[in-house]
Amino acid sequence: MNAKLFAAAAIGLLSAGCGKAADAAPPPVAVTNAWCRAAPAAAPAGGCYMTLKAASEDRLVAVEAKAADHAEIHTMSVDGGIMRMRELKEGLALKAGAATEFKPGGLHIMVIKPTAAFAEGTSVTLTLKFAKAPAQTIAFPVRAMATGGHHH
Numbered sequence: 001m002n003a004k005l006f007a008a009a010a011i012g013l014l015s016a017g018c019g020k021a022a023d024a025a026p027p028p029v030a031v032t033n034a035w036c037r038a039a040p041a042a043a044p045a046g047g048c049y050m051t052l053k054a055a056s057e058d059r060l061v062a063v064e065a066k067a068a069d070h071a072e073i074h075t076m077s078v079d080g081g082i083m084r085m086r087e088l089k090e091g092l093a094l095k096a097g098a099a100t101e102f103k104p105g106g107l108h109i110m111v112i113k114p115t116a117a118f119a120e121g122t123s124v125t126l127t128l129k130f131a132k133a134p135a136q137t138i139a140f141p142v143r144a145m146a147t148g149g150h151h152h
């Protein structure tokens with residue numbers, strides 16, 4: 001479905017919610033491989049990653065961070081040889097049954113002005129909000145960049 005149509009449909013459902021019993025909420029979106037990348041205490045922002053899989057078409061609409069100013073959903077792309085990040089202000093569409101991977105160099109959650117350092121062994125609590133599926137609050141363990149994979 002077209003993303004804009006989908007968003008409009010979701011808003012329509014919300015505003016039509018009074019009066020009759022709501023349809024049963026879809027099952028929670030499966031969240032796996034959640035982690036945040038370790039960063040120095042003075043870092044102005046930190047990156048967190050995960051894999052999302054929704055049973056039915058949905059949308060990640062927002063992420064909330066307790067111990068930070070706020071969090072944003074970002075993509076990263078190479079533009080003229082320069083890596084650029086862009087905020088997905090309308091969230092991210094999730095296709096039914098398809099895994100969406102957030103990873104360094106691609107989709108990520110940007111935690112802005114964290115109040116505690118992203119130190120290995122700690123975790124970062126984020127709440128994922130979806131258009132249809134119930135919100136989920138998850139502790140993202142902090143890890144150093146994975147070794148053995150891609151090196152810069």
Ligand SMILES: [Cu+2]
Nearest residue numbers: 074085108110
């Ligand atoms: Cu970012």
